[in-house]
Amino acid sequence: MEQLPLELVSNILSRLPAKDLMKCKSICKSWFDLITNPYFITNYYAFYNDLIRHHENLFVIRRPFLSSLKTCISLLSSNVNHPKKYASELLKPPSEYNSEYKYWTEIMGPCNGIYFLEGNPNVMMNPSLRQFKALPQSHLAIASQNTYSITEYGGFGFDPKTNDYKVVMIKDIWLQKTDERQIGYWTAELYSLNSNSWKKLDANSALPLPFEIWGSSRVYTYVNNCCHWWGFIDDYGVKENVVLAFDMVTEVFRKIKVPRVCASSEEAFKTLAPFNESSTIGVIVHPVIRDVKHYDVWVMKDHGDEGSWMKQYSVRHKEVIYKVVGFYGSHHFVWNDDNEGLIPSLQQIKDLRVYGRCEGLRATRYMESLISLHRGNEFSSQFVSCTSVLDTLALPNQRRKFMVSLSQKMKTFLKICYDALVNT
Known part of the structure; x- marks a missing residue:
């Protein structure tokens, strides 16, 4: 050689x-x-992921059980040319993060093959290298004497100027004295992987207050080094849709005006998403009312140009579809059905037999990467490795055996209870 x-x-x-x-x-x-x-x-x-572009692989988090917050992290391999062929590999975090009290609710990425999992704790991952890094606690996670936070929205991206991966966290503000929320007001903090620390964003970052963020359905929308969130401004009872953007390079927020995409906010979910090979943003308007038989797709033709919004097309509504839970390239989205299962395409409905309970299912495109999270400044307890095991609950035969076994155990338990009641 x-x-x-x-x-x-x-x-x-x-x-x-x-x-x-x-x-x-x-x-x-x-x-x-x-x-x-x-x-x-x-x-x-670039080379390897282009080589396997026809084998759309997904990075998935899900809560498979109703009674537990515990989150499963898995890689799902699905060949679009052979829809019945798929495999799921479970990524098992180290024991200290593999418990009922450690969970994740959102996936952000891929960003050069790196992912951010929002939850408890916040985590960066490179699943290709099985790297798992718990972020240190932020300053805002510690309540001050006068205020505290309940709701938070994260953003994740890469700063090419400093070769740094960053996480921005926006948190609401509640008053300790009255337990009332300061509606429309938020505070923000930024994490840097290079420094392994958080900093509070100062006045120069200019959070454009007041505003609110819609949390109905979230898809990682990272375009031109900017994170985006779908929100609105309440002007004396009249709600005006806006997009909040944060630039990872300049570390500055801005608001982007949005046209009226539906008759009223109560009639539809609005999901912000990347479009045109992640060169711009768009919004998918999917109906809440069963009588509406289509999804509308609006796209900003030129990213940052508020006058370039246009309704690009409509997609016929499929009865089994509930809402968007992920994105895996160009105009391809991952959907959630009425049974809380994962569906990778509207063109060819197929059940991947991957389920998440209580809306605990998120998915995004899996990209192979050799980029390490090691920066030489983390404690060993913060940087650990995952192990991979067979995801038995995602395999048809194993899932069926599991359900049969569970059913038998329930029958035995119910019989014991019945006998106990008869004998008393």
């Missing part, structure tokens, strides 16, 4: 998944130097 040109070796290795490349680092020093080279790492992300 040492006689092969370096370009040929690089081309061959670039066709391997990240977990196999990690093993190849141990073959010889020249391979180690190649695989850890920043140029190879950057090119690998």
Whole structure:
């Protein structure tokens, strides 16, 4: 192999998944130097993910049980050419994060193959390398003497100028004395992976207050180094839709005006999402009322130009569809059905047998990446590795066996209860 040109070796290795490349680092020093080279790492992300673009793989979080907040993190492999062929691999966090009290509610990413999981605790992950980093507690998580927070909205992205991954967290404000919320007012803080610390965003960042954020359905909307949230301004009882944007490079907020996309806020969910290969933003308006038989899609043709919004197309409503729970490239979205199952396409309805209870299901595109979260400034307790196991609850036969076993146990339990009542 040492006689092969370096370009040929690089081309061959670039066709391997990240977990196999990690093993190849141990073959010889020249391979180690190649695989850890920043140029190879950057090119690998684009080359390999383009190579497997027809095999749409999903990164999924879900709460499979009604009685538990515990969240399952999994990689779901689905070949669009063979809709019945899929496999699910469960990523198991270390024991200290694998409990009933550790959970995640939102996925943000991929951002160069890195993901942010919002929850308890907030986490950055590179699932390709099985890297799992719990973020330190933010300053705003500690209540002041006068205020506290209940609701928070996160944003995640990359700053190419400083080669830094950042998380912005917007939190509402409640008064300790009266337990009343300051409606329309929020505070914000920014986390930097490079410094492994949080900072409060100052007045120069200019949160455009007052405003409110809609939380009905959330899809990671990261475009042109900016995070976006769907919100509104309440002007004396009249609600005007707006998009709140935060630039990860300049660290500044701005409001983007939005046209009236539906008759009233009560008639439809509005889901903000990236469009046109993540070059701009759009909104999917999906009906709450069963009589409405279509979804409207509005897109901002030129990102940042408030005058370029236009209704691009409508999609016929499918009865089984509930709402959007994820995004995996261009105009492809992941949907939730009425049974809280995962559906990857409106064109070809198929049940992936992946379920999340109590609206605890989120999914996004899985991208292979060699980018490490290591920065050399974290404590060992904050940076740990995941293990992968077979996701038995997502496999048809195993799920059926599990349900049969559960049913038998319930029958036995009910019989014991019945016998006890008869004998008393």
